[in-house]
Amino acid sequence: MKIGYKIWLDNHGKAFGEGPYALLKRVLETSSLHRAARQMGMSYSKAWRLLHTVEKRLGVLLLERKIGGSSGGGSKLTVEARDLVIRYERFRRDAERSLEEIYQRHFGSTSGELWK
């Protein structure tokens, strides 16, 4: 047996969790929402709608769109989005460690023979 969990940021409804995080992280790495969407097996329009929904729910802009230019455009995270990615990664890491520790405390091998 093990612990199962999901965590997310809530702002009058689910606002930011694993899916948007994974997408933003890939935009950060590839500087392109097109490439980020493709890596996640998601259409560009679905990826765009997903981030637009998150922007509305959090009340911050996530993407700076660079239109055209010699490089053919691309997408860059705003300062707020980069801050969100970093905070979310630390938040998730601490939550994971803590929940595992709490699970072990109550259901781990020293807590009784029943719950393996």
Add this chain to the structure above:
Amino acid sequence: MKIGYKIWLDNHGKAFGEGPYALLKRVLETSSLHRAARQMGMSYSKAWRLLHTVEKRLGVLLLERKIGGSSGGGSKLTVEARDLVIRYERFRRDAERSLEEIYQRHFGSTSGELWK
């Protein structure tokens, strides 16, 4: 903004979480799966199937069925089920406190003005 989360016990799939917990707790209080199901707005057969699924997934019996007798029968939790209810309540309480603290650490008012 606030943290949102779900936690459960996983044993090759979701095995025990809020729904089964609430049902077991009511069986404990009412000594009757019929009354527990009614309190949750759930049919008796659905409640029975839910607990049967949990029994299979956890590999323990949860209910002792008392058939007939002057009181007309009823349902009682096994020792294992009572132990599970108590452990789960403590596990959930600790998880809630810890997740709230971790959320505040990374997104609380001292962490920046963006995330309110």
